[in-house]
Amino acid sequence: MANLAEACAHEHDASEEKLRSGVQSIEVGFRLLEVLTHEPRAMMLRDLAQRAQMSPAKAHRYLVSFARLGVVAQDPLSGRYELGGFALQLGLARLARVDGVKLARQALAVLHEQRDLTVGIAVWGNQGPTVVHWIESSYPAKASLKLGDVMPLLSSATGLLFAAYLPRSKTAPMLERELAQQREPPPAHATPGLPRTQDDIERLLAEVRTHGAARVEGRLLPGINAFCVPVFDAAGNLALGLIALGRESAFEIHWESEARAALNECAQRLSYELGFSAKV
Known part of the structure; x- marks a missing residue:
């Protein structure tokens, strides 16, 4: 035997x-x-x-x-x-067969398992950048975000990413509304640190494109840092944004941070799966 x-x-x-x-x-x-x-x-x-x-x-x-x-x-x-x-x-x-959001959900599940990050997916919807998927880490950041939330363009990492990479014709109305709020005198809806002129916006969006990612430090949600990186389709258009966030005390926000590097690597793989070929 x-x-x-x-x-x-x-x-x-x-x-x-x-x-x-x-x-x-x-x-x-x-x-x-x-x-x-x-x-x-x-x-x-x-x-x-x-x-x-x-x-x-x-x-x-x-x-x-x-x-x-x-x-x-x-x-x-x-x-x-x-x-x-x-x-x-x-x-x-x-x-014809690829589903970008489905692939992103699978990829973020792996990233969440490996690094225990709070991660999510956003796409451009009728009202603006919309959260369509969310996974909390084991130490929740207590971010008041939920599926279906529409993110502001100027005060969120997600919004900045979409504003930087989408055609201005899509984002102009939303940008103008948010900029008008910033120009209102106190105590209106102006948020400290946000752009107040078109030149301010262009400088901020140029930084996003330079680094290939958007970040905010405690701007939209007090005490919460966030990154959002782009996933491109075969035509080079922005298909979706990958989000990662965490408490300021545990989530480093500098461009060379491990969280940003891991999120960027995930986005590059997804872009490849969607047929995107970066120009050298």
């Missing part, structure tokens, strides 16, 4: 190893497709092979097969290679 158990265990281990090993030739050939994906122009064989770290002869064999399948195409005049029609169909099929 012991020998039988050992044989079964050995067979199981071998089967698991086969699953992990995969097909190496596919992984090698994929390096060529990866290079072509990130190269904006068609490439000569020698340059493509060099970038994929293989010999031209080896690269050519893969390219012949890829061309038969329509994954790559070769220009008959220049001999240069580029992605083919089937590669486009693959991309379009992926984009």
Whole structure:
């Protein structure tokens, strides 16, 4: 019986190893497709092979097969290679099936589990930036936010992010209302530290675009710091914002903080999943 158990265990281990090993030739050939994906122009064989770290002869064999399948195409005049029609169909099929909010919910669940952060998702709705998902950390920040809340543009990290990346035609009415409130004399609704002129707004939004993230320090909710980072779609448009926040005493707000880095890494992965390719 012991020998039988050992044989079964050995067979199981071998089967698991086969699953992990995969097909190496596919992984090698994929390096060529990866290079072509990130190269904006068609490439000569020698340059493509060099970038994929293989010999031209080896690269050519893969390219012949890829061309038969329509994954790559070769220009008959220049001999240069580029992605083919089937590669486009693959991309379009992926984009048609992807759900950005669903992917973001899954990604934030992992981030929450790893770092115990209070995190959320916001999208642009009829009234402005709207919270559509929320997960509290084990030490709640007591933020008075709930699903469906519309965030102000000038006093929240979420609002600043959307104001920075959306077309001004979408955000102008909301910005004008909030700016008018700031210009009202005390004791109206003006909030200390918020922009009071269009030039102030432009400087603030330029900072968001420079850092690729928005932050507020105890502005919207007293004692609460927050970051919001962008997730872009295949066309380079803002698809949604990822939020992280916490109490001032436990949530560092400087640009190089661990929370901001983790949130940014999550957003970059999601942007990639949605088809976004950052310009170098």
